[in-house]
Amino acid sequence: MNHTGKTDISHDTLLSAYRRMKTIRAFENRLHEDFKAGIVPGFTHLYAGQEAVAVGICSHLTDQDQIASTHRGHGHCIAKGVDVMAMMKEIHGRQGGICKGKGGSMHIADLSKGMLGANGILGAGAPLACGAALADKLEGKGHVAVVFGGDGGVNEGAVLESMNLASVWKLPLMFVVENNGYAQSTPQHRTTSVSSYEDRARGFGMPAVTVDGLDFFAVYRAAGELIARMRAGGGPVLLECRTVRFYGHFEGDTQRYRPAGDVKNAWEERDCLRRFARTSGLSPAELEAVDRDVEQLVDASVQEALKAPHPALNELHDGVYVSY
Amino acid sequence: MTRHISLKSAITEALDQEMARDPKLLIFGQDTAGGVDAGGETDTWGGVLGVTRGLYTRHGDRVIDAPPTEMAYVGAAVGAALSGFPVVAEVPFIDFMGVCFDQLLSQAAKMRYMFGGTAEIPLVVRTMVGAGINGAAQHSQMLTAMFTHIPGLKVVCPSTPHDAKGLMIEAIRDRGPVIFCEPKYLYETTGPVAEAPYAIPFGQAHLAREGRDVSIVTYGPMVPRALEAATRLAETGIETEVIDLRTLSPLDIATVLKSVQKTGRLVAADEAHPRCNMATDIVARVTGQCFTSLKSAPQMVSAPHTPVPFSPVLEKAYIPGAEQIMAAVTRTMS
Numbered sequence: 001m002n003h004t005g006k007t008d009i010s011h012d013t014l015l016s017a018y019r020r021m022k023t024i025r026a027f028e029n030r031l032h033e034d035f036k037a038g039i040v041p042g043f044t045h046l047y048a049g050q051e052a053v054a055v056g057i058c059s060h061l062t063d064q065d066q067i068a069s070t071h072r073g074h075g076h077c078i079a080k081g082v083d084v085m086a087m088m089k090e091i092h093g094r095q096g097g098i099c100k101g102k103g104g105s106m107h108i109a110d111l112s113k114g115m116l117g118a119n120g121i122l123g124a125g126a127p128l129a130c131g132a133a134l135a136d137k138l139e140g141k142g143h144v145a146v147v148f149g150g151d152g153g154v155n156e157g158a159v160l161e162s163m164n165l166a167s168v169w170k171l172p173l174m175f176v177v178e179n180n181g182y183a184q185s186t187p188q189h190r191t192t193s194v195s196s197y198e199d200r201a202r203g204f205g206m207p208a209v210t211v212d213g214l215d216f217f218a219v220y221r222a223a224g225e226l227i228a229r230m231r232a233g234g235g236p237v238l239l240e241c242r243t244v245r246f247y248g249h250f251e252g253d254t255q256r257y258r259p260a261g262d263v264k265n266a267w268e269e270r271d272c273l274r275r276f277a278r279t280s281g282l283s284p285a286e287l288e289a290v291d292r293d294v295e296q297l298v299d300a301s302v303q304e305a306l307k308a309p310h311p312a313l314n315e316l317h318d319g320v321y322v323s324y
Numbered sequence: 325m326t327r328h329i330s331l332k333s334a335i336t337e338a339l340d341q342e343m344a345r346d347p348k349l350l351i352f353g354q355d356t357a358g359g360v361d362a363g364g365e366t367d368t369w370g371g372v373l374g375v376t377r378g379l380y381t382r383h384g385d386r387v388i389d390a391p392p393t394e395m396a397y398v399g400a401a402v403g404a405a406l407s408g409f410p411v412v413a414e415v416p417f418i419d420f421m422g423v424c425f426d427q428l429l430s431q432a433a434k435m436r437y438m439f440g441g442t443a444e445i446p447l448v449v450r451t452m453v454g455a456g457i458n459g460a461a462q463h464s465q466m467l468t469a470m471f472t473h474i475p476g477l478k479v480v481c482p483s484t485p486h487d488a489k490g491l492m493i494e495a496i497r498d499r500g501p502v503i504f505c506e507p508k509y510l511y512e513t514t515g516p517v518a519e520a521p522y523a524i525p526f527g528q529a530h531l532a533r534e535g536r537d538v539s540i541v542t543y544g545p546m547v548p549r550a551l552e553a554a555t556r557l558a559e560t561g562i563e564t565e566v567i568d569l570r571t572l573s574p575l576d577i578a579t580v581l582k583s584v585q586k587t588g589r590l591v592a593a594d595e596a597h598p599r600c601n602m603a604t605d606i607v608a609r610v611t612g613q614c615f616t617s618l619k620s621a622p623q624m625v626s627a628p629h630t631p632v633p634f635s636p637v638l639e640k641a642y643i644p645g646a647e648q649i650m651a652a653v654t655r656t657m658s
């Protein structure tokens with residue numbers, strides 16, 4: 001599918017898409033720095049580089065549409081409208097965190113925003129999203145579900161079974177494959193038997209589209225058409241977005257397995273945000289105003305997070321049905 | 325020659341030496357060969373925390389990177405083992421076992437019995453267990469007891485570099501499936517390890533400390549905590565014995581009984597959730613088999629019946645430590 005031009009996208013949509021993408025970038029860049037400084041606990045997988053995917057897709061979704069995310073979930077959360085302050089507190093494990101500090105980076109969820117959770121188990125979101133999509137179908141209000149997965153993780157049996165189930169049950173579910181070329185240190189061609197995930201979809205009787213995931217407009221348009229199709233009862237679809245991971249698999253990964261110059265090239269030549277800024281038609285003044293807001297927001301979120309108290313010890317036992 | 329090396333390096337060394345000994349031995353896992361064919365340097369990962377780093381360079385294509393598809397490659401390890409190729413397969417975190425559980429629970433564990441004793445499955449599944457590194461709810465569990473419950477599987481969980489090497493070599497040479505649980509919290513702890521290969525037989529607990537008053541029975545990441553408790557208790561005049569089970573299946577109950585017959589008091593500790601874990605098992609066996617030796621009610625120490633929380637403060641409160649063991653010992657003395 002070829003997408004050019006942008007005149008059909010409103011100015012507000014463009015501005016808010018830029019704000020979300022920029023928020024993700026600033027959030028992740030800040031976490032990268034703070035992790036290096038030793039103040040961020042746990043395993044952190046940063047989404048920087050892939051912003052156009054999450055935002056291009058989630059721009060079409062409402063709070064009633066649900067998404068299931070991955071270990072690399074911050075971008076999906078921000079794109080779906082989860083509160084940035086509460087996310088930062090969560091990543092620092094503090095009171096006021098979106099999951100009360102009990103989930104952390106890999107388990108951020110906000111059911112009120114239709115965000116069913118980041119996930120520490122590869123592939124686990126797909127069956128859950130089938131259930132969400134079934135609920136949407138039974139309610140008949142045209143809501144849809146989206147499950148994100150990486151080029152490696154979508155090979156899990158849970159995902160392949162879900163593709164079959166979604167097709168058999170004709171669920172309004174979109175499988176998004178964020179193909180950033182790597183699963184940890186393993187290149188895509190060593191985890192996946194086909195070079196295009198469209199071939200997978202075809203095998204499950206699902207329409208599929210592949211787009212340049214660095215091009216917000218390509219993602220936005222393709223997702224728009226596929227989601228409209230699902231809302232009209234067309235059944236499941238797959239969208240592969242070819243994208244790039246800016247940072248290591250997780251913080252601390254030196255990425256020596258990548259070809260020399262690959263990371264530098266990604267930052268300099270394959271930046272979806274710079275591409276958006278160049279082609280969106282938004283004025284430099286508009287973009288800069290957003291940039292300033294976003295920096296302030298992220299800065300404030302870190303300050304608030306570090307000021308927030310740790311959870312009270314009695315919270316340890318809350319949230320299980322039976323505890324001893 | 326004996327050197328001081330980390331528990332993690334002791335496992336690497338055991339794998340390396342066994343790969344050299346047995347030309348049919350295979351290693352499967354995610355990123356075990358770390359970055360093969362990725363365009364840059366090869367062998368940069370070695371699994372998520374680097375245990376197999378260097379093995380690809382030395383042993384080549386017998387170190388095989390699998391896609392992140394545990395059901396397929398763990399099942400393939402079972403099948404290859406059944407077909408005469410011993411395999412060490414890595415499931416990075418025990419939390420991911422859900423994905424491949426059938427291949428272990430209903431396939432590997434059952435075959436020898438179901439097939440009338442004809443099957444041999446020389447398989448080791450390496451997996452990291454335990455909390456303490458802010459891994460949150462899905463990268464921190466201590467699911468050792470779940471595997472111990474299953475007939476047909478052996479379960480190992482070392483606490484020292486020396487034991488890690490000897491038990492890994494034994495696990496590889498064993499002719500049946502072994503779940504080898506690596507306490508990641510102890511990966512960097514160092515201790516003396518002989519360079520030459522050696523095997524530690526399964527079913528032999530280790531007396532980590534001798535004492536006359538109370539027997540503390542535990543394993544894996546709880547052992548250093550028990551030893552800390554023992555040292556601190558000794559300052560108050562209480563002499564505790566610390567037994568490191570080392571293998572949970574088979575279980576060396578004889579060593580435990582002998583100790584309790586001497587001390588008359590028992591504290592059983594497990595980092596797992598409190599219901600149906602190794603501590604409840606030990607207490608049940610001891611009370612059943614040497615009830616009259618007991619001077620007081622046995623006490624148990626374990627994590628609470630909750631998932632592992634992310635917040636470092638809550639995680640610290642979650643993990644049973646020396647303090648809880650000391651309190652339990654004191655209860656047996658009063």
Ligand SMILES: Cc1ncc(C[n+]2csc(CCOP(=O)(O)OP(=O)(O)O)c2C)c(N)n1
Nearest residue numbers: 120121122150151152153182183184392420
């Ligand atoms: C069931 C399971 N197996 C393995 C892992 C470890 N793991 C976490 S992320 C990852 C690679 C995922 O690669 P991909 O799906 O391409 O996503 P990306 O990290 O590139 O976003 C692996 C192997 C896991 N979390 N869960």
Ligand SMILES: [Mg+2]
Nearest residue numbers: 150151182183
């Ligand atoms: Mg990937």
